[in-house]
Amino acid sequence: xxxxxxxxxxxxxxxxxxxxxxxxxxxQEEIQKSIKKITGEDVNLIGAGRTDAGVHAKGQTAxxxxxxxxxxxxxxxxxxxxxxxxxxxxxxxxxxxxxxxxYDAKSKIYSYTIHKGLFPPAIMRNYVYHVxxxxxxxxxxxxxxxxxxxxxxxxKAFMATGSNVINTIRTIYSIKIEENEEYIRIFYHGNxxxxxxxxxxxxxxxxxxxxxxxxxxxxEIIKKGDRELAGITVPAHGLCLEKVYYD
Numbered sequence: 418x419x420x421x422x423x424x425x426x427x428x429x430x431x432x433x434x435x436x437x438x439x440x441x442x443x444x445q446e447e448i449q450k451s452i453k454k455i456t457g458e459d460v461n462l463i464g465a466g467r468t469d470a471g472v473h474a475k476g477q478t479a480x481x482x483x484x485x486x487x488x489x490x491x492x493x494x495x496x497x498x499x500x501x502x503x504x505x506x507x508x509x510x511x512x513x514x515x516x517x518x519x520y521d522a523k524s525k526i527y528s529y530t531i532h533k534g535l536f537p538p539a540i541m542r543n544y545v546y547h548v549x550x551x552x553x554x555x556x557x558x559x560x561x562x563x564x565x566x567x568x569x570x571x572x573k574a575f576m577a578t579g580s581n582v583i584n585t586i587r588t589i590y591s592i593k594i595e596e597n598e599e600y601i602r603i604f605y606h607g608n609x610x611x612x613x614x615x616x617x618x619x620x621x622x623x624x625x626x627x628x629x630x631x632x633x634x635x636x637e638i639i640k641k642g643d644r645e646l647a648g649i650t651v652p653a654h655g656l657c658l659e660k661v662y663y664d
Contacts, residue, residue: 418482418483418484418514419482419483419484419485419489419511419514420480420481420482420511420512420513420514420515420516421480421481421482421483421489421492421509421510421511421512422478422479422480422509422510422511422512422516422518423448423478423479423480423481423492423493423496423506423507423508423509424476424477424478424506424507424508424509425444425448425474425476425477425478425479425504425505425506425507426474426475426476426477426504426505426507427444427473427474427477427503427504427505428473428503428504428543429444429468429469429470429471429472429473429474429653429654430471430473430503430543430654431503432444432447432470432471433470434467434468434469434470434471434472435464435466435467435468435477436464436467437449441470444464444468444474444477444504445462445464445479447500447501447504448462448479448496448500448504448506449461449462449481451496451499451500452481452483452496454499455485455487455492455495455496455499456483456484456485456487458483458484458485460481460482460483461481461482462479462480462481463479463480463481463517463518463519464477464478464479464518464519465477465478465479465518465519465522465525465658465661466519466522466525466658466661468656468658469613469653469656470653471543471652471653471654472653472654472656472657472658473544473654473656473657473658474657474658474659475657475658475659475660476507476526476658476659476660476661477658477661478518478522478661478663479518480512480516480517480518482514489509489510489511490508490509490510491509492506492509493506493507493508493509496509518661521663522609522661522662522663523608523662523663523664524590524606524607524608524609524661524662525606525607525609525610525658525659525660525661525662526604526605526606526658526659526660526662527604527605527610527615527656527657527658527659528602528603528604528605528656528657528659529546529602529603529605529615529616529619529651529655529656529657530544530545530546530600530601530602530603530655530657531545531546531547531548531554531600531601531602531603531619531623531655532545532546532547532548532599532600533547533548533552533554533599533600533601534547534599535552538599543654544654544655544657545600545654545655546651546652546654546655548623550627553626553627553628554601554623554626554627555626555627555628556594556596556601556626558625558626558628558632559594559601559622559623559625559626560594561625561632562621562622562625562626562630562632562635563592563594563603563622564592565632565635565636565639566589566592566618566635566639567589567590567591567592568588568589569586569587569588570586570587570588570589570639571585571586571639571642572585572586572587572611572614572639573585573642573644574638574639574641574642574643574644574646574647575611575613575614575617575618575621575639575644575647576611576612576613576614576617576644577611577612577613577617577650578644580611580612582611582612585611585642587607587608587609587610587611587614588607588608588609589605589606589607590606590607590608591604591605591606592604592605592606593606603619603622604659605618613650615656616650616651616652616653616656617644617647617648617649617650617651618647619648619651619655620647620648620649620650620651621635621638621647621648622648623648623649623651624648624649625648629648630648
């Protein structure tokens, strides 16, 4: 038996997310079905992160155990020949049998893209969050708010209500903000993220940037752990899993 590690890029627009759902298409299911077409095996594809419906990825990592003799580096070619065009295997290689895409991940980078033009874009509409009040965004306030989240904190206030996660302490190593004409991209590098954490932090940063919230109050919101005090949960389609690190 061999353990194959793959790097995946996908457009999440037409999927219910990474994880298999009973009555909706998922990224995991589509790739597993494609692996069966190639190998004849029913495999369990393990992903580094369970992205939600509409979320995209440029560097999702996954692995599966196979008895197939297909050369490890050829799996990418074989799978891409049968997959839908909105899912692409960027690379494939053999990993140790002990490798686990989710449990062995050391950190991840997510990006969130905001469009601040007067009108929403047509071509990029499935990949950005159009902010109607974009002209009011103060980049200095946005960066000051973002800095408040860097470090090790209890992010309970920035987790979706109803989540059953017990340990809500996470470390954000950096938050970088890039502005390019009508677009703002925020990159989050952390050791792990709670359910909707990036989307809620982004909503809070946006609120601070337009004066709807004071960035100086963010440390207190973190301390209190009250979801009601944080900003909105921005839409899923602006979110992208950029890369997963294992070293």
